[in-house]
Amino acid sequence: MKDDHYRSLLGKRKTALTAVQDSGQAAAGTVELDQSRVGRLSRMDAMQSQAMHLEADRRRKLELRRIDEALQRIDDGDFGYCEECGEAIAAARLEFDPSARFCIGCASKLENDPGRA
Numbered sequence: 001m002k003d004d005h006y007r008s009l010l011g012k013r014k015t016a017l018t019a020v021q022d023s024g025q026a027a028a029g030t031v032e033l034d035q036s037r038v039g040r041l042s043r044m045d046a047m048q049s050q051a052m053h054l055e056a057d058r059r060r061k062l063e064l065r066r067i068d069e070a071l072q073r074i075d076d077g078d079f080g081y082c083e084e085c086g087e088a089i090a091a092a093r094l095e096f097d098p099s100a101r102f103c104i105g106c107a108s109k110l111e112n113d114p115g116r117a
């Protein structure tokens with residue numbers, strides 16, 4: 001396993017996600033300020049965009065957690081193996097998503113099971 005390579009891929013991804021998170025928080029603050037002096041319709045717009053922001057934030061936190069888990073697996077020496085069948089995950093798949101926990105076969109089987117995939 002090219003541990004250092006994946007460690008740096010995961011690290012870069014984490015840095016990018018954290019940067020987005022910081023700028024996102026600044027945007028959410030702006031929405032709150034505007035709410036005090038805009039009409040009902042605009043307030044609904046603001047609430048809608050805030051809901052979208054929260055959803056994006058939730059996804060980012062989920063991905064950050066997956067990245068941390070992947071980094072932990074590198075430390076444990078378990079990285080790159082499917083959690084379902086134990087087979088090595090294809091290098092191309094890890095290149096695309098280093099936080100992948102399943103091989104492509106298991107991932108497609110688990111796709112409709114959001115609790116695990």
Ligand SMILES: [Zn+2]
Pocket residue numbers: 082083084085086087102103104105106107
């Ligand atoms: Zn598998």
